[in-house]
Amino acid sequence: MISERLMKALNDQVNYEFYSSYSYLAMAAYAEAEDLNGFANFFRVQAQEELFHAMKFYDYINQMDGRVILQQIDKPQIEFDSVLHLFEAGYEHEKTVTQRIYNLTDIATEEREHATISLLKWFIDEQVEEESSFKSIITKLKRSESNPAALYMLDDELATRTFTPPVDAQA
Ligand SMILES: [Fe+2]
Numbered sequence: 632m633i634s635e636r637l638m639k640a641l642n643d644q645v646n647y648e649f650y651s652s653y654s655y656l657a658m659a660a661y662a663e664a665e666d667l668n669g670f671a672n673f674f675r676v677q678a679q680e681e682l683f684h685a686m687k688f689y690d691y692i693n694q695m696d697g698r699v700i701l702q703q704i705d706k707p708q709i710e711f712d713s714v715l716h717l718f719e720a721g722y723e724h725e726k727t728v729t730q731r732i733y734n735l736t737d738i739a740t741e742e743r744e745h746a747t748i749s750l751l752k753w754f755i756d757e758q759v760e761e762e763s764s765f766k767s768i769i770t771k772l773k774r775s776e777s778n779p780a781a782l783y784m785l786d787d788e789l790a791t792r793t794f795t796p797p798v799d800a801q802a
């Protein structure tokens with residue numbers, strides 16, 4: 632039986648994953664308005680991934696006979712200075728998420744909730760990928776500063792990203 636404290640923390644994470652999705656959709660909207668459709672596509676896919684994360688916690692709570700309590704989703708940041716700014720904000724956001732996943736893992740470890748630790752292990756690995764994908768795009772963007780052709784090439788590259796739910800991640 633999962634403790635009330637851990638259940639609340641899991642529910643808070645459902646909310647935070649929805650907030651992540653909403654934040655990335657706001658970034659997509661910024662890119663769409665700048666006619667950078669590849670970057671917009673990247674953030675749309677990112678928003679879908681975050682919905683998938685939210686539902687992974689949602690399903691887990693139900694499997695453990697808990698109750699999902701949906702809360703209000705905060706308003707995301709909607710104004711940005713540049714495409715680089717989008718990715719810097721996204722990177723900072725992912726670092727916050729990683730910290731939250733670590734905190735959840737600390738609680739689950741304290742309470743010896745091994746099934747929850749196993750779920751969180753998936754998220755720990757996922758965060759390594761999330762941070763690294765933002766970091767590598769930031770590097771490319773910085774390299775292409777004052778080179779619009781490079782920016783559009785990267786826009787083309789990101790237009791090909793699609794959302795594929797991980798096969799090992801069926802709840
Ligand atoms: Fe996430």
Ligand SMILES: [Fe+2]
Binds near residue numbers: 651681725728761
């Ligand atoms: Fe993420």
